[in-house]
Amino acid sequence: MDFSGKYTAFKREELMQEVQMHMSERRFQHVLGVEEMAVALAAKYGASKEKASIAALTHDYAKERPDEEFELIIKRDGYDQDLLNYGNAIWHGLVGASMVQRELGIEDEEILEAIRLHTTGAAKMSLLDKIIYVADYIEIGRNFPGVKEARKVALVDLDEAVAYETKHTLLHLIEQEQKIYPKTIETYNYWVVGKAEQSV
Structure with a gap:
């Protein structure tokens, strides 16, 4: 695919190289799958x-940066300080978008928002938000119980795929007894509970 120059000054190959320099080969292969x-x-x-x-x-882009770098940005740049109670799983999207903007010069708000929301989702999501959220979950390198079903759902109904992913992500976090970021619960309440109530 050739980029138009509207959203980034980089050609696709150049952007890939920039991204690749900031991550392990395994992570880069995931990115290509997404x-x-x-x-x-x-x-x-x-x-x-x-x-x-x-x-x-x-x-x-920011997934493999040190925690100290995220903590510094959260403290410095006016983020909600409650973010410090979470970790990389949340930070690399929410805070990582600002690194993409600053370091790669990508200013398009729709692209930046899709990066911010790709792990937590949100009640209000654009078509691009939903696509990145779902693609990250079902890319071909993923292999976990339920991923094949998630892929099938994604090819039929994107909103259903968002609900499926959110529900199973939440179940996984609960099983692991991990702290759940409030926006993830907001996503669940809207896309899983809200959709179920609408269909009754």
Whole structure:
């Protein structure tokens, strides 16, 4: 895919190289898998394939940065200080988007928001938000109970895929006795409980 120059000054190959320099090979392979899935979902559901590609390539840009770097940015840049009670799983999306903006010069708000929300989701999600959220969960390198079903759902109904992923992510976090970020619960209440209530 050739980028238009509207959303990033980088050509696709250049952006891939920038991203690759900031992560392990394993993480980079995941990123490429997410891009492939995101572009396919964008084609299916009528979103910008270019935006899907850029958001997917950069969604984990900050994933392997040290915790100290995130903590410094959270304290310095006016984030809700409650964020300090969470960890990389939350930080690399919410805070990582600002690193993408600052270091890669990507200013498009829809792309940045998709990066911010790719692990937590939200009640209000754009088509691109949903595509990156789901693509991250079902890319071809993922292998866990339920992922095949999640892929099937994603090809039929993107909103249902958001609900499926949110429900199973929450179940996993509860089983692991991990702290749950409030936005994840908000996502669950809207996409799982809210949708179920609407269908009654």
